[in-house]
Amino acid sequence: MKLAVLYNPPGALLPGEPIDKYAEHDGEETIRGLCGALERLGHTPTPVIADRRLPWRLDEGGFDAAFNIAEGEGRRSREAIPAAVCELLGVPYTHSDPLTLAVCLDKDVARRLVSSEVRVARGGVVSSRAELVALGLRFPVIVKPNDEGSSKGIRGGPLAADEDAAWSKVRWLTETYGCPVLVEELVTGAEVTVGLRGNGDDVELLGITELGPVRPGPEPFVYTHELKTDPNYAEHMYIRPTPQLPADQLQAIEGAARAAFRLLGCRDVARVDLRLNDAGEPVFLECNPIPGLKPGWSDLVLMTRDRMSYDELIGGVLVAAQRRWSKP
Ligand SMILES: Nc1ncnc2c1ncn2[C@@H]1O[C@H](COP(=O)(O)OP(=O)(O)OP(=O)(O)O)[C@@H](O)[C@H]1O
Ligand SMILES: [Mg+2]
Structure with missing residues (x-):
């Protein structure tokens, strides 16, 4: 397939702008990794920037489909816009639809939607x-x-x-x-992030990763921007692809993540962040319907690396989308 890989690269920071302005944007390493995987899977990927020229780039590119990891531009509906452009032009695309992308970026709306079945803080x-x-x-x-x-x-x-x-x-x-x-x-128990891939009755658990402080102190653990960008993060926090939690808690975590995925209308892949309360029950923090895919770095990559290659991780997302596209 001729695939457009939709993304937004980080811009150059202007004086006075916050240091994490482009924290969500995908750098060259991610795009190179993703395009490499898609090529090895037999496709022809082209990186396409999801800026104001996106409608023309997509319309004139003659693409069969889009692999969408774009963050978009603007406020709370920004992530929905590149997906909406695909809809407008009739280009099939991976990941969730505009409504789900917009809802998940507004944490409070997402909380309200999942709260019918999952605890929220x-x-x-x-x-x-x-x-x-x-x-x-x-x-x-x-x-x-x-x-x-x-x-x-x-x-x-x-x-x-x-x-x-x-x-x-x-x-x-x-x-x-x-x-x-x-x-x-504040929810102060163990923190987990749960990877899910697939659609409908065929949603597969990619893994559950537990995060926490190496040396717990009086202050509760928070996965801050400082920690997320620290190359020496391992000195301060652990990221355990095999959580050290009891089986019943893991089962409850998986159930809550699956419920959030379904209630938010996620498609193909997503990562759900949860934290356990004092009673050991999972509490929803947020859902990432376009989870990071930086090779060797992102949560989904780390949680699956002992069981599947990066290419298999990406290939499975595309296969899930293709199954969807082939349905009438
Ligand atoms: N209600 C809460 N109770 C305890 N910790 C929380 C709570 N909300 C957020 N946190 C902490 O802050 C971190 C970041 O919060 P959250 O996941 O909502 O933000 P984010 O920026 O969307 O994260 P991501 O990088 O996963 O996109 C969490 O990983 C967790 O450590
Ligand atoms: Mg989070």
Whole structure:
């Protein structure tokens, strides 16, 4: 197949812009890795930047389909736009549809959708001090951008011990990123990320990875932007593709992740982040319907590397999409 690999490369930071402005964007290494895998699988991939020229690039490129890992541009619906352009032009594409991509990027909307079956932390979007007070949250809380990923904005101490600290963090995030801000009660048990691949009755568990601090301290563990970009992260945190958790908790984690995948309408592949509460029950944090695919680095790659090659990981996503496309 002649495949367009849709992506958004990081731009150059302008003076005064936050250091993690392009944290979600995919660099050359990911695109090279992905295109290499698609070539070895017998396809002809072409990297296509998902900017304002995307409709023309796609229309004139004569592609059979698109492999979509684009972050898009704009605010909470940005990830939906490249997928929507594919729909507009009738180009079949991998990963979720525009509605799911938009919903998952708005963490609060995603929380509301999954909360019919999966626990979520108490919290909500806050734009005034009165709204923060009205939530009546138990402290400490975590204060995070409502529509970002890759731990963007989760830096410089994202936890707040009281209302004053939480409100000052809300204001910092709003001023720095111009984004709505989500404040959530802290869930302090084990943290896991769950990879799922496939569709309908054929959704396969790619793995469950447990994350945590190497030396637990008095402060609860948070997977911050600082940790995500630290080449020496292993000195501070472990990433265990074989979680050291009891079987019943693992079963509950898998069940919650599968429920979130279904309730959010995910397709082909996704990664669901959860954390256990004091009772050992899984609590939904967020869902990533375009999970990172950087060779040797991203969660999905690390969680599967003992069982499948990078090419098999990518090939399975494409096969799941192709099965979907072939249905009337
Ligand atoms: N309510 C919470 N309780 C405890 N920890 C939390 C909570 N919300 C977020 N965290 C911590 O902050 C980290 C980042 O949060 P979250 O997964 O929502 O952000 P993200 O930037 O979308 O992440 P990703 O890099 O997976 O896209 C989590 O991995 C977790 O360590
Ligand atoms: Mg996350």
